[in-house]
Amino acid sequence: MNQHITASQAIADPTHARPDASQDVVRLVDLKRRFGTTPAIDGISLTVRKGEILGIIGRSGAGKSTLIRCLNGLERPDSGEVFIEGREISRLGERDLQPLRRRIGMIFQHFNLLSAKTVEDNVALPLKIEGRPRAERLARAAELLDLVGLSEKARAYPASLSGGQKQRVGIARALAARPALLLSDEATSALDPETTRSILALLKDINRQLGLTILLITHEMEVIRSIADRVAVIDAGRIVEEGPVWSVFADPRLDITRSLLGAIRPQLPTELAARLVPAAGTETILRVDVAGEAARGPLLSDLATAVPGSFRLVHGGIDHIQQQPVGTLFLSVPGGDASHLAAVVTFLKARQARVEVLGHVANPV
C-alpha cells in the first residue's frame, strides 16, 4: 500500500534503487550535520516524490530546521547527499547553487515580506533577482495574485494586510519562479484556526493544480492531518517513524510520535479517565484503534454476534484521514470473567484492531 521506501529500508539500502526514482524531487542519502558535539542531523535518508506533500514533525531541537536548510543549500552537510530533482547540491559552490535555489520556494511563519514594497513587487521579487523585465514580472505577479485570491491588493503595502493575506502574498512570491519544491517552515503557526484552514486549502489547491511538491515542518498536527500525504517523525537528528498520515495517526508505533500527536488522537473523556483504577473492577475499559480496510466492516456488530454480551461502547467513533477510515472506540467490557475479556480481545485483534486495556472501573460506566 505504501509505495514509499520507509526510513528503515532507506537506511538499509542507501542507494534507494527504485525503478521510478526519477520522480523523486528530493532524495537525501545518509545525511549528517553536526554542530560541535551535537549531531543535528544524524543519518537521514528520505525521498519526496513529485506532487507529494510530506510533513516533518519532531520536538524542538530535533533537527527539522537544519534539514530544511540542507535542502536549500543554506547549510552544508558534513556527509551524505542531497539530490534536488536528481542533481546533487550539497557540494556546489554559491554560483551553481543560485539557479537550483530557484527550483525551491519557501514560506515562513512570519511571512518575511518587504514592508517598503507593494504586494506585487514582493511577489515579483524573485523574478527581479533573476533579472526578468518589469513587464514580465508584473504579469507573473498578477497571475499569482489571482491564484491566491488577492488581485485587488496588488498595489497595497504589507502593513495593510491581515496575517492570512500576508501569507497568501508569501505563497505567491514563493511560486514566482515556478519552483519544483515548496518548503514550508511553520507557515500557519502565527495564524488563527480559520485563517490556517484557508491557507491549508490554498496550499492543497496549488499542490493539485500545479503538481507542486511540498515539504513542510510544523508543530501543528492538524496541518499534517489536513494536507500531508506522508509524515516523518524526526528525533535527535534521525527519522524514527514514517508512513502515510492516516496510518501513522491511527497507529503510532513510538512514544515520541504518540506524544507529538497528543490531543489530536481521540482520548477517553477526562471524567471517565479519572475513574480508572489499575486493579480489576466491575468493568474493563478498552481502547480499540482500527484503520483502513479493518475499519470498513461492521466491527462492533460482528463482535456482538461472535461474543454475546461482550461490550458497551462508551466513547469514540470513526473519522477519515486521506479518505481512509480511522477509528478509536472505547469499550466497556464486563469484568470478573477473564475468559470473556480474552475472547473480546482475541476477536478484535483478529480483525487487525489494536487493543489496549486502559484500566478498570469499580462501578458500571
Ligand SMILES: Nc1ncnc2c1ncn2[C@@H]1O[C@H](COP(=O)(O)OP(=O)(O)OP(=O)(O)O)[C@@H](O)[C@H]1O
Ligand atoms: N548554527 C548552529 N550552531 C550550533 N548548534 C546548532 C545550530 N543550528 C542548530 N543547532 C543545534 O542543532 C540541533 C537541531 O536544531 P534545529 O534548529 O535543526 O532543530 P528544530 O527541530 O528545527 O528545532 P525547533 O523546532 O525548536 O526549531 C539543536 O540541538 C540545535 O541547538
